[in-house]
């Protein structure tokens with residue numbers, strides 16, 4: 001680990017000012033991704049600006065028929081929240097599948113969405129539900145936010161404040177987890193929304209993506225059978241020591257059927 005200074009921000013404003021004055025500073029939320037990155041000497045920030053305990057980034061509430069979750073909300077809080085379980089049960093379910101108890105106790109929704117790991121779970125829910133990412137500067141629609149592997153629309157000085165999820169009519173998530181880390185080898189989030197059916201795939205490709213062919217099929221028939229014969233192209237998927245791209249393509253098809261079957265039961 002390279003040397004850095006630790007700063008505990010007292011407010012969102014102070015965090016923003018600090019970032020503006022120190023171009024090599026980095027935000028620290030749960031540290032579940034950032035600390036291992038520093039340990040591996042893959043980043044060399046001058047300062048870590050701790051925003052994990054800021055009250056402005058806390059809280060889960062229903063506002064105008066939408067579910068707002070503060071960026072510093074930890075995975076276990078989302079998984080255990082009665083508000084989330086009632087409003088979007090699939091989101092609470094997804095949060096409970098993340099990593100292990102240690103990761104869920106420290107990792108935050110804002111950190112996960114900012115990091116945009118291609119195998120992370122939350123990006124599937126944010127894109128699948130057509131959520132908005134609210135930052136210190138603007139509101140970014142999910143369709144514009146995710147820009148490929150670890151890439152987002154955020155500028156380096158921008159802080160995620162909360163994620164706002166429109167309530168779906170029905171939604172479900174199915175994931176095939178990597179047995180060691182829990183990260184998605186493939187995860188599929190399906191939501192029936194006021195604007196139509198949305199299907200978001202994580203874990204399989206270089207970044208979370210929508211599977212439009214499945215959306216069209218499920219729009220007329222919300223069932224696992226509607227996806228028979230459909231498959232994502234393996235060509236654009238990830239291949240690594242854990243799985244070939246053809247195996248991942250098959251996992252996507254299977255997870256999509258499982259999620260569709262779950263929705264059909266509701």
Ligand SMILES: Cc1cc2nc3c(=O)[nH]c(=O)nc-3n(C[C@H](O)[C@H](O)[C@H](O)COP(=O)(O)OP(=O)(O)OC[C@H]3O[C@@H](n4cnc5c(N)ncnc54)[C@H](O)[C@@H]3O)c2cc1C
Nearest residue numbers: 029030031032033034099107108111114120121160182183
């Ligand atoms: C063993 C292990 C298993 C895991 N398994 C899974 C899994 O199954 N599924 C899954 O989805 N994830 C998994 N994770 C990742 C985990 O969910 C992390 O918590 C998450 O990716 C990052 O959240 P964090 O709060 O720890 O962020 P940090 O590590 O503190 O920060 C991550 C990045 O986001 C930036 N950042 C943090 N907060 C903000 C903000 N509010 N605004 C702007 N930028 C911000 C930081 O500067 C940093 O660049 C796993 C991690 C580990 C270590």
